[in-house]
Amino acid sequence: MTQLDYAGSVPASYPSGPTTANLADILERVLDKGIVIAGDIKIDLLDIELLTIRLRLFVSSVETAKRAGIDWWETDPALSSRAAESALAEENRQLRDRLAALEGGEPSGSDDGGRRSPKARSGTGGRRRRDGDGEGS
Amino acid sequence: MTGGRSPEPTPAGNDASVTSLCVFAVCAVAPGDQPIAGTEALGHAESGPLTLLPLDAEMAALVQEVPAERFTEEALREHLADPAALEAYARAHHAVVTAASAAGPVVPLPLATLFADHDRAREVLSENLPRFREALDRVRGRAEWAVKVHLRRDDPPPDQAASDRGASAAGTPSAAGAGRAYLSRVRGREKDRISRRDAATAAAQRVHEAANTVAAGSVRLRPHGQEITGKDRLQVMNAAYLVDEARSAELSTVLAALRTDLAGSAIEIDVSGPWVPYSFTAGEES
Known part of the structure; x- marks a missing residue:
């Protein structure tokens, strides 16, 4: 939208709304604003598919903003799919660590492409896990 | 609250089709007001005329009977995921809200706020009268x-x-x-x-x-x-x-x-x- 010219006079009547209103301006108002009343037909306006459209409209600013060094809103997870991804990755990492800890500090053998904990952990001595171990290591 | 009988007009020749009721906004009204005069062409496509559903002496909901089959959860989820259809729905909603505001304060409801019929709409909206009144007071005379x-x-x-x-x-x-x-x-x-x-x-x-x-x-x-x-x-x-x-x-x-x-x-x-x-x-x- 281009800059709106201010006419010298202010419309006397109640707002009639910009006639050539930007679709994004309208969407963010008719979807997000107004008094929400639970109707008989439940439409979640934040529904996934709808959200993808909205993300296309809004979220690209996160990447471009970061490039320009303006990133104060990127901590909003609703805005930043990357932030959401990294949060998920972090959660996954913590879960893996907990799982590893629960299983006695030893990775469970077959998977685990990354860091294997040192074999000789205190106390376990020569005892090996019964399964999933064997020839692999 | 005016508990009178439903004032809803039944669109002529439309009695065979099943309709739902779409609520666009709640308006402040005074007796004799015609807040939606001149808005006959507005609203969702293939739907009835815009009408006012009185909620109390000072407030009315701006409503329209819409084809029920186009406004089911499933149909809407599909339509609103389509950019062109979403735009049509959004602009229709916005046009109604904006036109209604010419006559006085208006509190919009989100796109696709739907009820089975006038009675259901009045029942649910009436539970929220204080919220509507407060919002109308807040926006009155403001843009x-x-x-x-x-x-x-x-x-x-x-x-x-x-x-x-x-x-x-x-x-x-x-x-x-x-x-x-x-x-x-x-x-x-x-x-x-x-x-x-x-x-x-x-x-x-x-x-x-x-x-x-x-x-x-x-x-x-x-x-x-x-x-x-x-x-x-x-x-x-x-x-x-x-x-x-x-x-x-x-x-x-x-x-x-x-x-x-x-x-x-x-x-x-x-x-x-x-x-x-x-x-x-x-x-x-x-």
Whole structure:
């Protein structure tokens, strides 16, 4: 939208709304604003598919903003799919660590492409896990 | 609450089709008002006329009977995921809300607020009369103005590009020299980045503070992406201000002054309005 010219006079009547209103301006108002009343037909306006459209409209600013060094809103997870991804990755990492800890500090053998904990952990001595171990290591 | 009988007109010749009731907004009405006069052509497609559903002596819901099969959860989920259909629904809703506001304060409901029939709508809406009344009082005599601040994405200044080249070409063949030049370029870019960010943040803050001196309320919205702003602009602020009708000239004055101040910088200030105060109905605004 281009800059709106201010006419010298202010419309006397109640707002009639910009006639050539930007679709994004309208969407963010008719979807997000107004008094929400639970109707008989439940439409979640934040529904996934709808959200993808909205993300296309809004979220690209996160990447471009970061490039320009303006990133104060990127901590909003609703805005930043990357932030959401990294949060998920972090959660996954913590879960893996907990799982590893629960299983006695030893990775469970077959998977685990990354860091294997040192074999000789205190106390376990020569005892090996019964399964999933064997020839692999 | 006027517990009288339903005033709903049944669209002639439409009795065979099943309809749902779409509620667009709640309006302040006085006896004899015709808040939606002249809006016959508005509303959702293939639907009945817009009518008023009285809620009490001072408020009425602006409603329309719509084809039920097009407004089921499933159908809507499908339609609203289609950009063209979403736009049609959104613009229809917006047009109705905007037209209704010509007669007095209006509190919009979100797109696709639907009830089985008039009785259900009145029943549920009537449970929320205090909220509607409070919101109508808040927006009465006021309009919403959208104010956006953009940072124009200028090309890097030519002198800097030249000095970058100079550092590598004319400069120092030794590895140490090249390393220093590289580091200095990196530091320079980082400095530019930070100063750009600071300048944009400061400009947005100035715009917000200026607008806020005139406004009765303000809301920050999410900045728009490149698809909307165009590749050459970055939106750094997307805000809405609730402004007394009598003060909208003041808003334009303070923003015009800022525009003059910022002329020559990469900052642009866009204003649009007046809008129906969509962003100021929920009561959570600052």
